[in-house]
Amino acid sequence: MSIQxxxxxxxxxxxxxxxxxxxxxxxxxxxxxxxxIVADRLREWGIDVTTGxxxxxxxxxxxxxxxxxxxxxxxxxxxxxxxEQTNLPYASKTPGVMHAxxxxxxxxxxxxxARYLSENRDFAGTAVFIFQxxxxxxxxxxxxxxxxxxxxxPCDEVYGIHNSPYHEPGVIGVKPGAAMAGxxxxxxxxxxxxxxxxxxxxxxxxxxxxTSLVQQLQSIVARNVPPSRQLVLSVTQIHAGAAYNxxxxxxxxxxxxxxxxxATADMVTQRMxxxxxxxxxxxxxxxxxxxxNVFDVLENDxxxxxxxxxxxxxxxxxxxxxxxxxxxxxxxFADMLQxxxxxxxxxxxxxxxxxxxxxxxFDDAALPVxxxxxxxxxxxxxxx
Numbered sequence: 001m002s003i004q005x006x007x008x009x010x011x012x013x014x015x016x017x018x019x020x021x022x023x024x025x026x027x028x029x030x031x032x033x034x035x036x037i038v039a040d041r042l043r044e045w046g047i048d049v050t051t052g053x054x055x056x057x058x059x060x061x062x063x064x065x066x067x068x069x070x071x072x073x074x075x076x077x078x079x080x081x082x083x084e085q086t087n088l089p090y091a092s093k094t095p096g097v098m099h100a101x102x103x104x105x106x107x108x109x110x111x112x113x114a115r116y117l118s119e120n121r122d123f124a125g126t127a128v129f130i131f132q133x134x135x136x137x138x139x140x141x142x143x144x145x146x147x148x149x150x151x152x153x154p155c156d157e158v159y160g161i162h163n164s165p166y167h168e169p170g171v172i173g174v175k176p177g178a179a180m181a182g183x184x185x186x187x188x189x190x191x192x193x194x195x196x197x198x199x200x201x202x203x204x205x206x207x208x209x210x211t212s213l214v215q216q217l218q219s220i221v222a223r224n225v226p227p228s229r230q231l232v233l234s235v236t237q238i239h240a241g242a243a244y245n246x247x248x249x250x251x252x253x254x255x256x257x258x259x260x261x262x263a264t265a266d267m268v269t270q271r272m273x274x275x276x277x278x279x280x281x282x283x284x285x286x287x288x289x290x291x292x293n294v295f296d297v298l299e300n301d302x303x304x305x306x307x308x309x310x311x312x313x314x315x316x317x318x319x320x321x322x323x324x325x326x327x328x329x330x331x332x333f334a335d336m337l338q339x340x341x342x343x344x345x346x347x348x349x350x351x352x353x354x355x356x357x358x359x360x361x362f363d364d365a366a367l368p369v370x371x372x373x374x375x376x377x378x379x380x381x382x383x384x
Contacts, residue, residue, distance in 0.1 A: 003375060004315065007116055007368045014371065015364045017041070018108040019090040022362075025079030025097045025104070028134030029143075031056045034077045034107065038131045041111055045118040047129070050152075054143030059153050060129035062118055068125025068382040072158035072340065073374045074333060075110035076103045076135035085358040100360045102163035105367060107131060109161060112371030117378055125382030128153050130336075137185065137294055141332040150339050157304055158342035159377045160333045161370050163362060165355065167348030170369055172312040173324030174345045176305040180298035181230070181258040183330035184265060184291055188213070188276060191286040194249035206251035207240050209283050213275065214238070214253065220271045225264060232258040232328050233268065258328045260297055298334035301341040307384075308343045311376040316369065347373070 017037070024033055035056045042049045042060040050059045056077070084091050084098040092098045114129045130149070134140030167173060190210055195203025214235050225231045233255070240251035259265040269291050280287040312321045324346060333344055347370050349363035 003116070004368065004372050006120070007112060007371050007375070010112075010115065011368050014108050014112050014367045017111060018104050018362070018364060018367060021104040021107060022099045023090045023093050025092050025094055025099045026077075027081060027097055028078040028136055028138035028140060029055050031077045031133050035131065035133070038077070038107065038111065042114055042129065045115055047114055047118055053147045053149060054133055054140055056133040057140070057144045057147075058131040059149070060114055061153060062114065062127045062129070064123035064125050064127070064382055065121050066124045066383070068123070069156040069384060070126040070128055070154055071378045071381050072128040072130055072153075072155035072342070073110050073113055073378065074130040074132060074158060074160045074336060075106040076132050076140070077107050078103055078134050078136055078138075078140065080136055080356060082356070082358050086361055088361065098358065100357060101136070101355050102362050103135065105163050105362050105370070106161060108367055109370035109374055112367065113374040113378070116371065116375045123379045123382050125378075127378045127382070128155050130158070135332050139294065139332065141335040145335060145339060155340050157381055158336055158340045159308065159374065160342070160344040161374060162331070162344070162346050163366060163370075164346040164348050165351045165353065165360070167322075167346060169348050169350045169363065169365065170316055171320050171322060171348040172316060172345055172373065173322050173348070174300065174305050174309050174312070174343060175324035175326060176300050176302040178260050178297050179300050179324065179326060179344060180331050180334065181232075181260055181328045182262065182265065182293070182297040182334070183295040184257040184269070185294050186255055186257065186272070186289060186291045188253040188287065188289045190251045190253075192249060192283070195247050197245045197247050200247055203247050204283060204285055205247050206285070207248065209279060209285060210238060210240060210251040210253055213279050216275050216279070217272060220268055224267065224271050229264050230260050230326070230328065231264055231268065232256075258330060260326070295330035295332050296334040296338055298331050298344060299337055300343040301337075304341055305343040307381060308345055308377065311380050312345070312373055315372050315376060345373070
């Protein structure tokens, strides 16, 4: 029986696990129920389990039937602060929280790989199953690393996977080298002088200043970043005021910078600070900026990317494996790849609603393909 046939035999169990996790989503560092399901399943399959790594992270360790190398498989467990609008029978039961990025599927795929490998055990080396909290901008990977993830559970290589509604079902994409952008998050706070809206001359209008600054920030990409360098600067939040007849004392802008070149990102930070200082001097207000790095650039090891391509071809054939494009989205698996070489891939599935959308629906038919690929990486790389 082939690996895919064995996994297809318990595909309904995978779907049930995924839909249960989907119905009970948890935000970053709050994945107590999800981590409990993961730990219970791993123990049920005879896998050694350690919990509480990076607060709510879980690691399972399974040894094969002969000596070899340690191969890590990583999944993220957290959901997003989105109110689900799918009307599915297993839709989120938690108001304002939804698995709109497919982390429920990633968790299920690595659980499926753990089940298959535990039942089979015909592989060299050690499989390390890493279930990470708080991927969505809260630093879950860094929290696990700070807790000694790879010191306590050494890995020679580590692999990850992400679902993709942007590709045809079953198509596996791998991008060697820099695959996903690094990301900084920023907050800008403007403090002026509040006043009655009918007498604006008696105050300093922070809304006028904030909207002007948003426009000025957009000039950085257009006029300071070389066209050959990929960079995105997006203001995603504006908070100011709470009444019709009050000009607010303060305003708050927030957003993100996405980049592939750290030197360019540093230059952008300097230009943003210069614009903030200029606005402060020009309007006579206080402007403070906090810029912080959240994700590194995700770098796939070229040789290990090729190993993943070869494993994928064995499963789905040449036509279903593509060289993925660079994307400006970010992923904190990048931090694990800074510590241990490995690769990250996408798997296409049916559906046209994008990720991070309240109407996003994952296609459960993709689960067995993801499980097989992750299990295959252990089987092929453990004895490499």
